[in-house]
Amino acid sequence: MTTRVPMMNLYDETCFECSKLITKKYSTSFSLGIRTFDKSFRYPIYAIYGFVRYADEIVDTFHGYDQQQLINSFEEETFKAIEERISTNPVIHSFQQVVNQFEIDHELIRAFLRSMEMDLHNKAYDEDSYQTYIYGSAEVIGMMCLRVFTNDDIQYQALVPKARSLGAAFQKINFLRDVKADYTERGRSYFPGVDFNNFTEHDKLAIEAEIKHDFDEAFEGIKCLPAGTRLGVYIAYIYYLQLFKKISYTPANVILQKRIRVSDLCKMSLYIKAVLQQKLNVI
The missing domain is CATH 1.10.600.10 (Farnesyl Diphosphate Synthase)
Known part of the structure; x- marks a missing residue:
């Protein structure tokens, strides 16, 4: 021994x-x-x-x-x-x-793996399966990380809805970013009721409104995270927020043709800005 x-x-x-x-x-x-x-x-x-x-x-x-x-x-x-x-x-x-x-919680792991398995069999999602997939593929990951961040059960339970919102926002942005690969290459359509053969600005705006709501909820939670984790989560948040802004400015037909991304130079600029904001106690 x-x-x-x-x-x-x-x-x-x-x-x-x-x-x-x-x-x-x-x-x-x-x-x-x-x-x-x-x-x-x-x-x-x-x-x-x-x-x-x-x-x-x-x-x-x-x-x-x-x-x-x-x-x-x-x-x-x-x-x-x-x-x-x-x-x-x-x-x-x-x-x-x-x-x-x-x-x-082992049920979080099972929910995640069930969502991964859904990708093997589901090509289109209705509202129920969409919410199930979002929960298992993204929200539970936020909950796992939150369990690491805090050992206070009261604080954990209070922040769970915010962690779920952040995970959901990230995943929905991924869906929009990866529409070309998911739909044209893998045949998947995650957003219920959306026909990507006729993807309109109205469809895109409705999805973006949903994401903005998730982002707004999530930011309130980030401000309440322990000091040793707050900046890191905020950095991921602003990276995705910048990606969301780029997607929002991109026409619906272009989203179907190419993957929108944030440059490494832009990410580094956002990183430096976030560090300065923390030093000034803005976050």
């Missing part, structure tokens, strides 16, 4: 570093925000991001393979690891540590 503990510490750290690498490779927006967290929050959030990113890869990227079997195996290994507190898969190992340390 005297030699096992330091070796396990090395393994644990290596697994968290794998999740950190995944975050940096896949998302500039989130990785820059996480860098501003107090150190104790960084590894847990990297672990959550790495887990949800790789589950998403199964349904969005692993074409030509048995994706249903892959997502089933991923789920089985996840809950086995949570129970046994160990996995030889570094992404799942780091995630199970966070789940066990912060007592993340």
